[in-house]
Amino acid sequence: MKTIIQTISGFLLIVAIIGGYITSTGVYNIAATEKHWLITEKLIEWMRNNSIAARANALEVPIMEEAEYLTIGAAHYDAMCIICHLAPGEESTELAQGLYPQAPVFYQRKSLTEANAIETQAKAYFWVIKNGLKMTAMPAWGLTHDNETIWAMTFFVQQLGSMTADQYRNLISMHENNGDHEHNHHDHNRQNEHDSHHHNGSHHHN
Numbered sequence: 744m745k746t747i748i749q750t751i752s753g754f755l756l757i758v759a760i761i762g763g764y765i766t767s768t769g770v771y772n773i774a775a776t777e778k779h780w781l782i783t784e785k786l787i788e789w790m791r792n793n794s795i796a797a798r799a800n801a802l803e804v805p806i807m808e809e810a811e812y813l814t815i816g817a818a819h820y821d822a823m824c825i826i827c828h829l830a831p832g833e834e835s836t837e838l839a840q841g842l843y844p845q846a847p848v849f850y851q852r853k854s855l856t857e858a859n860a861i862e863t864q865a866k867a868y869f870w871v872i873k874n875g876l877k878m879t880a881m882p883a884w885g886l887t888h889d890n891e892t893i894w895a896m897t898f899f900v901q902q903l904g905s906m907t908a909d910q911y912r913n914l915i916s917m918h919e920n921n922g923d924h925e926h927n928h929h930d931h932n933r934q935n936e937h938d939s940h941h942h943n944g945s946h947h948h949n
């Protein structure tokens with residue numbers, strides 16, 4: 744018994760010394776260009792997926808009209824996400840190339856076909872979009888967007904896998920022509936000025 748306790752204490756002491764050395768001396772290279780070991784990467788990924796699943800699985804996936812989430816989702820995605828996650832037909836950006844971990848390129852991911860898998864993925868995507876991911880570049884959009892908008896982005900992202908560049912651009916321009924939205928307010932106003940000769944009082948600049 745005594746030797747077991749001594750062995751464990753000795754082991755913990757060595758771990759503490761190594762840990763203290765690594766954290767205090769700067770030998771650990773925090774650069775984004777210095778990749779993790781494969782084993783570290785696998786461990787982080789495993790922890791990440793379990794952490795997301797533990798919080799996302801209890802979510803209720805709402806029903807939303809396809810036309811609604813496609814246009815709302817596309818407009819938000821185009822305004823806030825493509826610099827990291829890219830869009831169909833778009834080359835990689837300088838920012839995206841410098842990220843570590845890299846942001847997934849959704850339009851290169853195959854869309855899922857099995858209903859349960861789609862639902863599980865929707866919950867996980869929603870949770871990540873709302874809460875962000877610590878120690879990565881993925882921001883928490885829930886601080887500035889309501890759940891409905893985040894679900895629209897979630898469903899939109901799930902559709903990106905089968906979307907062509909033309910379809911993507913159509914959705915963006917559909918929203919610019921119909922919708923009234925904070926991210927393209929200016930374009931929308933400009934559009935109105937072209938299209939309509941009768942201005943009404945509700946239209947104002949900001």
Ligand code: HEC
Pocket residue numbers: 791819820823824825826827828842844845846847867868869871872876879880881882884896897900
């Ligand atoms: C500044 C860069 C950046 C921006 C902007 C950004 N993301 Fe991310 N996002 C990331 C990174 C990096 C990851 C991957 C993190 C990881 O590996 O764990 C990620 C992960 C995700 C995931 C999880 C994917 C998966 O496979 O689990 C989703 C969903 C997502 N982002 C959606 C969005 C949406 C929607 C937007 C826009 C509203 C957005 N992101 C904007 C960098 C970004």
